[in-house]
Each structure stands twice: as C-alpha cells, then as structure tokens.
Amino acid sequence: MLVDAAGREFMHRYDERGSLAPRDIVARAIDAEIKRSGRECVYLDMTRLSADEVKHGFPNIYERCLGFGIDITKDLIPVAPAAHYQCGGVWTDLDAKTTIPGLYAAGEVTCTGLHGANRLASNSLLEAVVFAHRAAQKACAEREPTPEADGIPAWDAGSATDSDESVVVTHNWDEIRRAMQNYVGIVRTDRRLLRARSRIDFIKKEIKDYYWNFVVTKDLLELRNIAVVADLVVTCAMRRRESRGLHYNADCPNPDATQPPRDTIVEDYRY
C-alpha cells in the first residue's frame, strides 16, 4: 500500500480504486503527492503483512532493501518516480539514417517511430538490434571513402585554462536535474514548463561562457550535454498542446482530437 511520510494511505484521495487504480493514475497521484508535500519520495508500506509473508513472498526486494539498511518487515520503503527510458531522440529513417549524410543512429538514442508516445515493455533491445543491422547493411552498401584528416583542424583549446572552481559544474548539474525532476516529470503544467524553461536558458548561457574558458573535463562535457537534452525535452513538451502517452500536461489533459497525431520535430537546433 502507498502511504505518505506519516504512514497515511493517500491513493483514495486521488481515485476511489485506491492503490488498484490503473498504473498511469497511480503514477500521477504519486507525482501529485510528492509535489504537495514537498518531499522527495512517498512510501510503500508492507508492514501490515507478517514478517514470514514478506520474506517468502518478496525475497529479492527484502534482501535488496536490507542492503540499504531498510527492513521492510518493520520500515516503510521510500519510493519515487525515476527517469527510465527515452522514447524520442535522434530521428532516423528505416535504414537508421539520420538527416546528416554519413551519420547513422541506433538504439535508445533514436526516434525511429517504433515507440510512438509510449514504449511497450521489452521492445527496446529488439529495436536496437534491428536498426543496428539495418544501419550496417546500408553503411556497407553505400560505403564512402574515409575522409582525409588533413583538412580538419585539430581541437582548439584556445586560451582555456584549468578551472579553479569545479563547483560551477556541480551546481549547474544539480540545478538542471532538480528542475527537470520537479517541473518536467510525470505531470507537467504550462507554469512548470515555463519555470524549467527560464532556469535552463540561464544555465545554458553560463555553460557557454564556462565551456570556452576552461579546459574540458568529462563532468563539463556531460553537463553541456544534459543541458541540451533538458532544453530539447522542455521545447518538445511545450510544443505538444495535448496529453498523449507518456506526456501529461494538466492544462491540456486530453489528446487533441481535432487533428491527426503528429510527431514533435526539432530541426536546426541552436545552442
């Protein structure tokens, strides 16, 4: 049973079926409860079962939680929505070609048209091997000579110096992830998306300065990448004026029936 920090059941406040409501309704209720309370998680309560029932019925969960110091026969289990799978991505055709000649993409990074607005469980490994195969066939059939490296400038580190303050990277990294978790999670609203938008725009500017002034590190490169991805998620979420599949916006809670479903396309991204 799902409970709040005080151990009170909360699902019945959202749906008369309680914890047995459909999965997407439960997910939205958890999101709402976390936002209402300002805490980072809700709890699963298994303490109403006997210790024997728990240990025999859920041996893996029991062991795993014990490893984190949680005895689920006595303690509440903290749970929260976790980002799991990216259904959109780099657009490809059926041969895994992107819109840039010579560039292919396959696997979770892509948007091939297979998943649409929500992924069917266990279709992702299949998609990865099918499109990797298609890409290999095409790339071998249309094989291009290896380009000469002479005309390509070496990496320009410019006047970059070692940063003496890595805290900027840590701070921005944390701020992007928190903004996305709080404002662009399971339930979105126009206001939440605008909040995320303004924060990410500001961080993008800061990263731009930082990026050209300091010697690159893996943390900095990853920060620069998650800023772009966050920007793309918010851009796509703001453009979709309906709720469909995994995208739920409380300000337009239904699918748009006035026009055929369409993909959200970003061409010519500027960063």
Added chain:
Amino acid sequence: MAVKSDFLVIGSGIAGLSFALKAAEAGRVTLVTKMGPEETNTKYAQGGIASVFSDEDDFELHVRDTLEAGAGLCHEDAVRLVVTSGPERVRELIAWGVEFTRSDNAASNGYDLHLEGGHSRKRILHAADITGAAVERAVLAKVAAHPRIKVFDHHMAIDLITRRKLERRRKGKDRCLGAYVYDTKSGDVEVFVAGATLIATGGSGKVYLITSNPDVASGDGVAMAARAGARIANMEFMQFHPTCLFHPPRGKFSDQ
C-alpha cells in the same frame, strides 16, 4: 595523430556492438566508449527482448500491442519492420552466444517466454532476470576478439565533425566526417575520421535527479546530433518508473 577507420561507432551498448560486428565484415571499425565498454544501459535491462517465438503468437498481435502502447503516434512501417525482423535478430544473438533461458515447451520452440504488461501473448525471451547483462557480455566478447574492431575505452566523443561546421555555414550539402574524441585519462582530444559514423550512446536518464539509468546515461548522442543540426523528435516522451526504490545521493554524480 588522427585515428582513421571505415566505420566509427560511438557507444558500446547492444546497438553499437552489433553494428560493429557486422560492419567489420566490410572494413575497419573504431569503437569509442566513455567508461569501460560494459557500462551501458543495455547491461541494466532487466526485462528481456520481445519477439514472436511461440506457435500461439503472431506478428499481427505484436504489431497491435506495440501500436496500442504508442497511443496513436507509432509509425506502422517501423513497427512492422521491427516486429517481423525480430525472430531473425534474436536467433543471431543466440548464435553469438547469448544464452536465453530455455524451457521444454515445444510450442515456444524450446525457450521460456515471459508475459509482460501490454503484451497479449507470452513473447519475452530472457536470461533469468539479467538479460541485458547476458546480451552485453556475449556480444562484447565477440567484439573484443575481432581483429578488425579497435575499442577505445575511456574515450568520450565531444562533438561530431561535419562539412557544414568545417565550412562555417548552416545550409547546403552536409556530411558527417567523424568526431572529436576526448581521452578521459590523458585529457587529450583527438580527431577520429570515418566514412560512416554510428551514434549508439543510449539514453539520458541523468537529465533527471532520480533515474534508474547508470551514471553514463547523459544523453551525449542526442546532444551531439542536435548541435550538428540533425533532426530530433519526440523528446517529451520520457518513461518513468513511478515506484523506484529511493535512496539519497551517495556522491555528487552517483545516485542510481
């Protein structure tokens, strides 16, 4: 010194590895991966791989289930392609040494098929509950042993190198020539050139504070492709696990 090859692969999950094995039949392959090669989203896939393997199942049912989940936005041609190619690709994984859990059920052709949410038939091949790790291990072993594939671990692609970027223009003919690659151990950045480049960097769970993904999933491929001007689609559709075990971050970049 630039690193030259016929094919450049960025990422060492199942997409990158299986592409590398196939492309290596035709030429030299360079594969870059930012941690050790086994640290990928593939490895953490716990479910399995969906494919029509049972006599009680058929392609139309798998297509229908996929379209239903996709809420009107799937491209039916892509769905049909993936579903109908499924059994052949799964048999290839088996030939490469992936050991899916067997059963003596003749109707499912000797494999133990799971039923998962949204599927109307049993069709999930799995290796106990560690399918991703089993797939990753078997295919990585083949890649590591292949004489025409060179793996650069602890190497992170920074940006793609394209004609348009070299010539500082936003329009006109374009082509991807390779990537700038950062050696995370030495700190050097090198030019990698190739006739064809594959992005197979996986997902982007680390864009969120709480994620089931490993630390490497920072959306590098989407970000690189977007900066190079490639078309990006449907990024609003991020799938969440609503009830993931929550434990506070243990280190600044580690909170799986």
